[in-house]
Structure formats: C-alpha cells, structure tokens
Amino acid sequence: MTAVHQFLSALLPRDATGAHALAVRSAFRAAGWSSEIYVEAAHDEVLHEATYFGRYPGRAVPGDVLLYHLSTASPIAAFLLDRSEPLVLNYHNVTPGSFYAAWEPETGRRADRARDEAAALASRAALGITDSRFNADELTALGCRSTEVVPVLSGIGPEHWRAPRRPAGGSTRAAGGRGTGTAWLFVGRLSPNKAQHQVVEALWWYRRQVDPRAHLDLVGAPVTPSYAAALVAFVTELGLESAVHFHEGLSTDELARRYQDADVFVCLSEHEGFCVPLVEAMVFDLPVVAYRAGAVPETLGDAGLLLDTKRPAAVAAAVARVVGDETLRSHLRRAARARLDRFDPDAARARFVELLGPLAGAPRPAPNPGPGGATA
Amino acid sequence: MTSTPTNGETTRSASAADQPADQPADAAAYLAGVMVEIDAEVARRRASGELPPALERELDELFLEFSPLGARGSARLRETLALVDGAAYVDTAVPVASQKAAGAYVKRGIQKATGWYMNYVVHQVTRFSWSVSRMLHVLVDHVEDLEQAVDGLRPPDVDLSVVPVAAPSGTWWASLVVEALTGIRGRVVHGDCGDGSLVEALVAAGVDAYGLDPHDDAAEAVAIRGLDARGGRLLDHLEAVPEEALAAVVASGSVQWLSPSERDRFVVLAASRLAVGGILCLHSASPIGWERSCPPVVADLAPGRPLHPETWEHLGARHGLRLRAVHQGGAAERIVVGEGVPSSDALDALISVVNDRLLAPGEYLLVAERVQ
Structure with a gap:
C-alpha cells in the first residue's frame, strides 16, 4: 500500500x-x-x-x-x-x-x-x-x-473558502466600520519579525489624524515573551489599552469572525515566507495594507496596497484611503478573488x-x- | 487628490486613480495612481504641521525603551549582563505544590530523597555559571573602555542644517543625466534631489522618476508641486527597495562624503537594486575641487571625502557596474596674466600647469551600467 x-x-x-x-x-x-x-x-x-x-x-x-x-x-x-x-x-x-x-x-x-x-x-x-x-x-x-x-493549506477551511461573499458596497464593513471606529486586524505570533509594535504606532497615528475610535485586534501567540511584554507596555504607554486587544488560542470560527468584523488587515512584517493570514484576509474580502518584505508581495500580488515604508503617517494614510474609498475596496476585492484561485x-x-x-x-x-x- | 476629514470618511475629487480597470496593466497603473495620491496626502498633512516628522522617530524610540535590551551601547550590555546574573542562580528548592491530593506529599518526598544529589550537581553548575558571569563583567569593562576610545576618534555628525538644499536645475550635469536616462523604462530614483528640479526635468522627459532628500521640508515642498518626492536618505531607501527594482539611480550631494563603510554599502546596494541594464549616474566633486565646491562646515565635518572617478569605477566593477562615461565639468578658475604685463614662455607654462592641476573644473558626472 x-x-x-x-x-x-x-x-x-x-x-x-x-x-x-x-x-x-x-x-x-x-x-x-x-x-x-x-x-x-x-x-x-x-x-x-x-x-x-x-x-x-x-x-x-x-x-x-x-x-x-x-x-x-x-x-x-x-x-x-x-x-x-x-x-x-x-x-x-x-x-x-x-x-x-x-x-x-x-x-x-x-x-x-x-x-x-x-x-x-x-x-x-x-x-x-x-x-x-x-x-x-x-x-x-x-x-x-x-x-x-x-x-500552504490554511486553517481557514473550505466552509469559509466557499462561503458566499458579501455584496460589494452592502457590507457592514463599508466606510469606516459600524459606528465603533475603524477595526484594524493583524494575525501572526507576537514576534519581533512581525513588527506588531509598528502596527500599534500606525494605529496611534491614525487615531490622532483620522478616527479617534479606531481599534486594533492582534491575534497570535506570544512566542517571544520579552517582545510581547514590551508590546503590552508600549500600548499602555501610548494610552491605547482600550484600543488594542490581544487574542491567542482562537478557534477557527472565532478567527473567522475577527476577519469578518475587521475593516482592514495591516501587515508590517519584516520577514514572511508566505503569510497565510494575507490569504485568509482575501478569503474574507478584507482589504489589506502591507509592507513590501519577504514573500508578502508574491502572496498579495495586486490584491492589496503594498507600502515601501512603515512610517506611521504613510501607513495611516493608506488605511484611511482603503477604508474611505469604496472604489478602491471594490477593486481590491475583485483582485483578491482572482488571486485566490492560485491558493x-x-x-x-x-x-x-x-x-x-x-x-x-x-x-x-x-x-x-x-x-x-x-x-x- | 484625496483629503481625509477626522470622521474617518475619505472624500475624493476626480483623479487619475478614479477608474480601476480589469486589465492587469491598467490595474497596476490604477494602484500606482492610488499610491501616488496617498504619498501626496501624507506630504500635505506633514506640510500642514499637524504632526511633525520627528514624532515618528519619537514613537520608535519610545518602543525601544520598553524592549529588554532596547537601550543602546554600554547600557544595553549592562542590561544583558543583569539578565545573565539573574539566570546564573540555580534554585534547588523545587516547587512541591500539586493539584492532586497526595501530589504535594509525593513531591516533597522526592525532593528530600534526591536533595543530596541535586545539591551536589547544582553547586557545580552554579560555580560554573558565576565564573562565566564574572568573565562577562570583565569583558564588558573592556568593551566599555574600547567604546570610549573609539568615540574619541569618531568624526562628528554632519548636521543637516549646514548642508544646503541642492538645486540641480541649470547645473552643467543635470542635462547630461536627462540625456542619459531619456527613454529608460522603469523607476528612477534621485537621491538628495533638493528642490526636485532634476526630478521634474526627468518626468518632463517621460522618465518615471521620483526623488528623496534628507531635508524633509524640501521633499515635502517638492511633493506639494505634484512630484513624487519623499524625505529620507538614499542609502536607507535602497535598503528597503527590492533587488533589481530600479531602472536608474541618480546619486548626488551626500554621496560624496559618505564614510568608507557607507560608501561600500552604497555601491553594493545601488548595483543590486538596479535591474540588469540599469544606469547609475553619480555626481561628485573631484578630490581637488572638493574644497572649492563644498560648504566649509561640511568640508570640515564630513565623515568621508570625494573619490576620483577611477575609484568609483574600480569599486563598481566588483559589483557588476561597467563605466559608460565620465563627464568633467563645474566652474573653473584660471590664473590669467594681465594685459600689459610682460610674460615669458616659462612663466606661461607654469601658470598653465597650476590652472590644469589645481584650478580645472572640479566636478564630474560618472555614468555606469549594470551588466551582470
């Protein structure tokens, strides 16, 4: 056999x-x-x-x-x-x-x-x-x-993969969330190469310039405890305790819900060999703003905004554009659906x-x- | 253009990026248009003074304060050493608490029964780790002494305020750069672009050019004119750009006074970021022309000095850059024998040597191509 x-x-x-x-x-x-x-x-x-x-x-x-x-x-x-x-x-x-x-x-x-x-x-x-x-x-x-x-075969299963898409423009995701502020999401273990602290910096900037109610969900296990501890202290120092939420050990359904509830996926990783969460974001029609590093450009293609800089002002401006521009979101959604065929x-x-x-x-x-x- | 009011809604007026298309090439152009508008939005906000660029650096530095080894230099070494000291102690009092009823009794029994053995082993382990820790303290003392000695030899930083913003338009070499790059396909970056006039000329010639300048204010002023310009150093930017992503690199200004290690890094990065067939245009003062063309404070404090074009050629050749041309130019100063002053052939010949050796045009533009 x-x-x-x-x-x-x-x-x-x-x-x-x-x-x-x-x-x-x-x-x-x-x-x-x-x-x-x-x-x-x-x-x-x-x-x-x-x-x-x-x-x-x-x-x-x-x-x-x-x-x-x-x-x-x-x-x-x-x-x-x-x-x-x-x-x-x-x-x-x-x-x-x-x-x-x-x-x-x-x-x-x-x-x-x-x-x-x-x-x-x-x-x-x-x-x-x-x-x-x-x-x-x-x-x-x-x-x-x-x-x-x-x-790679993602933990997001076929039931999500084949799920009916939200109608363009008709989602609760349109234009800046559901009255509770723009919801940012990043999924990845808390580790220096994932640079979550720079996502936090960009969120701080975004709250100052665009949407004071914006918040961020960071999903991932603290595999580098010293980095995770620094991240938590940094969030506290910036006064973002109520705006940045850490999650680990989410079930597939809970993770799927995070993707569904988010307005934008922000990835500022320094090093990624593939980045499964980018594909998962595409599955859930979630627009992506990402830093051009490692395999991120290859995985994302033209299905998201790729940045050459991680400066908070630039990241915040890119997020503001994605969240506030339905034409762009619609374009990214179509590009993501086409790209998903590869995965x-x-x-x-x-x-x-x-x-x-x-x-x-x-x-x-x-x-x-x-x-x-x-x-x- | 895009503007973003504080309620999170973005409003947009008509722009090149309004109509995404289904064709891949059009889609790429659409996204590129969106990115240009985002950059312009960032520049606009920065120009408005809402949030100064220094704040971004402060955010980064703030995070460093929370990292366990975030402090720099000897403080970082000392903090690491404190971690080693803390870990050098081995505790033989094994926890005996247990969630199971008899678990704590069993564990305590094992602890007592193996105590003589554990103490013997732990004593040796602790002696070893304390020896290592002591040795590290000695090493750190030595390193700190060395750092202090090296600091005394280090040239001071060149403050940006003493470096004038470049204005390449109308210079003898700007037109040569435009000529060399006209018709080139792909992105072209101009480092130390100053007032952006060369970027503007390149764009007018159909080149997809953008600029960088270490003076954030200058870059913003260029961006406000609708050109693609960003604050920052060319060297740092090249680090972030993917390999073979650029069709040409135009380097001027601070490239002349990079420190030796930065100069080596620049050559490696410029060569690797250029696509095969890509062009490097480098404008510099010659070693002799340096004193004449450089502001005195920069000339005194600069960590490096200009190279001869032959040296750039030599350095570039090691990384696949082949020289295409070297153009000499710049203001010349001549000693001229006044009218009515008697002259002699010998004196004229000497004056001619002085003119050629010391007062000849003191700048050059080197053009090289990446061939492998």
Whole structure:
C-alpha cells in the first residue's frame, strides 16, 4: 500500500503548520494511501492525531515516503538524516535568528540551528515543496535540487473558502466600520519579525489624524515573551489599552469572525515566507495594507496596497484611503478573488498527491475523460 | 487628490486613480495612481504641521525603551549582563505544590530523597555559571573602555542644517543625466534631489522618476508641486527597495562624503537594486575641487571625502557596474596674466600647469551600467 508519513516538530491546535499537515494527511488518505503524522511533541487537544517520532522505526515499511515540515529546529532533522526512505522537505521558512538576537538570544540560536538543519536536509531531499517562490529560492540556495511551489493549506477551511461573499458596497464593513471606529486586524505570533509594535504606532497615528475610535485586534501567540511584554507596555504607554486587544488560542470560527468584523488587515512584517493570514484576509474580502518584505508581495500580488515604508503617517494614510474609498475596496476585492484561485485548497491537495505519488510508487490517477467521454 | 476629514470618511475629487480597470496593466497603473495620491496626502498633512516628522522617530524610540535590551551601547550590555546574573542562580528548592491530593506529599518526598544529589550537581553548575558571569563583567569593562576610545576618534555628525538644499536645475550635469536616462523604462530614483528640479526635468522627459532628500521640508515642498518626492536618505531607501527594482539611480550631494563603510554599502546596494541594464549616474566633486565646491562646515565635518572617478569605477566593477562615461565639468578658475604685463614662455607654462592641476573644473558626472 502506498504510504506517505509526515513529520513535524510539534502538532498544535490553531497552528498554521499543524493545520496544513492535517489537511495534507486528509488528502493522502482520500487518495487511498496510508498516512500518519509523527511529531516531537503534541498539544493535548490534538494528541490523538499524532505519534511520537521515535516510534516510527518500529512501524516503517519498505516503500514508505517521508514528508518533513520544517519550520523550526528539531531532533527530527537528525533522525531523518539517518533514515533511508525517500525524503520530501516541505519548507515553511525559518525566521532568521538575527530578528531575535536582541530579544531572546536562545530563540535566535534555535532559529539559526533550524537553518543549518534545513541546509543538511535540503541536499538529501528528493524534492522540496514550498508555499512561495521566495521560500523555494531559499531552499535552492540551501542545496535542494528540485523544488515545487504548492500553497500552504490554511486553517481557514473550505466552509469559509466557499462561503458566499458579501455584496460589494452592502457590507457592514463599508466606510469606516459600524459606528465603533475603524477595526484594524493583524494575525501572526507576537514576534519581533512581525513588527506588531509598528502596527500599534500606525494605529496611534491614525487615531490622532483620522478616527479617534479606531481599534486594533492582534491575534497570535506570544512566542517571544520579552517582545510581547514590551508590546503590552508600549500600548499602555501610548494610552491605547482600550484600543488594542490581544487574542491567542482562537478557534477557527472565532478567527473567522475577527476577519469578518475587521475593516482592514495591516501587515508590517519584516520577514514572511508566505503569510497565510494575507490569504485568509482575501478569503474574507478584507482589504489589506502591507509592507513590501519577504514573500508578502508574491502572496498579495495586486490584491492589496503594498507600502515601501512603515512610517506611521504613510501607513495611516493608506488605511484611511482603503477604508474611505469604496472604489478602491471594490477593486481590491475583485483582485483578491482572482488571486485566490492560485491558493485553491482543493487544487493544492491534489497537487500534493500528484507530487508525492510517483515517489511513493502510487499508480497514476486515471485521466479525466472530460465531458466528451472516454479518451482514446 | 484625496483629503481625509477626522470622521474617518475619505472624500475624493476626480483623479487619475478614479477608474480601476480589469486589465492587469491598467490595474497596476490604477494602484500606482492610488499610491501616488496617498504619498501626496501624507506630504500635505506633514506640510500642514499637524504632526511633525520627528514624532515618528519619537514613537520608535519610545518602543525601544520598553524592549529588554532596547537601550543602546554600554547600557544595553549592562542590561544583558543583569539578565545573565539573574539566570546564573540555580534554585534547588523545587516547587512541591500539586493539584492532586497526595501530589504535594509525593513531591516533597522526592525532593528530600534526591536533595543530596541535586545539591551536589547544582553547586557545580552554579560555580560554573558565576565564573562565566564574572568573565562577562570583565569583558564588558573592556568593551566599555574600547567604546570610549573609539568615540574619541569618531568624526562628528554632519548636521543637516549646514548642508544646503541642492538645486540641480541649470547645473552643467543635470542635462547630461536627462540625456542619459531619456527613454529608460522603469523607476528612477534621485537621491538628495533638493528642490526636485532634476526630478521634474526627468518626468518632463517621460522618465518615471521620483526623488528623496534628507531635508524633509524640501521633499515635502517638492511633493506639494505634484512630484513624487519623499524625505529620507538614499542609502536607507535602497535598503528597503527590492533587488533589481530600479531602472536608474541618480546619486548626488551626500554621496560624496559618505564614510568608507557607507560608501561600500552604497555601491553594493545601488548595483543590486538596479535591474540588469540599469544606469547609475553619480555626481561628485573631484578630490581637488572638493574644497572649492563644498560648504566649509561640511568640508570640515564630513565623515568621508570625494573619490576620483577611477575609484568609483574600480569599486563598481566588483559589483557588476561597467563605466559608460565620465563627464568633467563645474566652474573653473584660471590664473590669467594681465594685459600689459610682460610674460615669458616659462612663466606661461607654469601658470598653465597650476590652472590644469589645481584650478580645472572640479566636478564630474560618472555614468555606469549594470551588466551582470
């Protein structure tokens, strides 16, 4: 039986890499393959979905293909280097350690170690899969011979993806919110490379110049506690305690609601390998204002306003324009819908099966006869 | 143009960015038009004095105060050291509280049973960590001494107030830049654009040009005239621009007195931000012309000195820039023998040497192309 097993450092609920691995496993199983997830650690909520990676050797079967999701340092890397099964590296990007050096040197060292592991695995991998050309270029530079770009499968599920769109101009989102001030949103772990403090600066500016009731939801786990603590203190110093709300551990539905209730998604990240929340914002017709860095331009395309600066005055002016200009919002909405075709989850699942199948010795899927009937 | 009243509604009058189109090229032009209008809106607000640019810097600095290692220089080292000192202590009193009924008793039992072992190990770990901490204190003392010594050697900053705002229109080299860049496709940036007159001339010649100037007020004045101009240094801007995003870079003004390390950074950035086939136009005083053409305070305080064009050519060649042309120009000063004064061939020859060596035109415009 065709078997493709996935390995990742940790399986966590409401985590992009974890959600992606679960979605990929569903795709493999739907193709009739055997597929398990092996991890170094798993959260109680999803413990039943995964097995400790040390147990894999006892379950290995000739013909297995191993798919490793690399986003952080893990002993799994050394473990896989010693295995003889064909290896596919799904590279989710590692934030350069320099971003953490001033905050948490150990986190920075761990990130650098992850990059070293990526380099060691890249040359060993039969195939590298990434969610952006930006990541593919990094992987190629690390020594991977063959790379394919396949979008990451978001935690926002098909029920949201296929949800009917709000009619243009008829949404409660039009022109500055619902009488409670412009609602800003950013989704991403609280980490220096995500630069949430600059989103806060821009919000402060926006409240002074445009809308004193504007508020910001920051959704994400405080993975760099010293940065998160500084962020909270900064918010307090600016007198924005009642305007900036921190959230973590939101369910998919709760997250979806944040996207639905927001007026604008503001991303000022310094480094992104793909940026799933940009796609999620597009799914929810939420206009995006983003800083041009990393893979952000590639993911967003022309479906948002890309800034060359993070100066608060410029960010605030861009947000004001997006919120107050229905013509622009309508344009961005159309562009986002067109762009979403690139990230279609069904197509991504099929592509994973198509790419892994030959390595795992799976029979080729029967060609689609199409509307005209059987092929010759 | 766009104006944004304080209620959050944006009102707009007719503009180039009113009608988005379905074609990708038109859509890109529409978004570019929107961005130009946003930049103009920022410039307008800044010009109105509502919120001064310095406030933006203050916001950044305010955040630094809250970062654990946010302080600069030796204060940062000392704070880090305090963290190390704090972490050097290892506590053997393991918490024994438990949510389970007998958990605390069990934990206390384990604590007592393993206490002799833990104490032995912890004693050694603590001795090691305190040794490391002491060594770090010695290192920090040395670093602080070095910093103090280096600070004494560092040239003072050139205050922007002593650097005049450039006015390139009518200069001998502005027309050569326009000639070199006419017909070029893609974005062209002019660093230290001053009054924006060269940007204006480039735009009039059909070039997609924009300007940067370290004097925020000057950049705003240019933007108010409807040109794309922003406050800031060319070097910082090039850092933010993606690779191969520019068709040409025009560098003038402060590029002449960059410090050696900044000069190296400039060459690397300019070469990498230019697309293949892109053009670098660099205007500078020559080393001999520097004293004549530069304001005295800038000449004295500048961290670097102008280079010969051959040196720029040498530096650029290492990063794929090939010299196209060097144009000499600028005001010349000549020693002339007055009428009626008897002259001799020998004296004339000497005067000619002085004129050529010391008083020849003291500026040049270097034009180079990125070839790889």
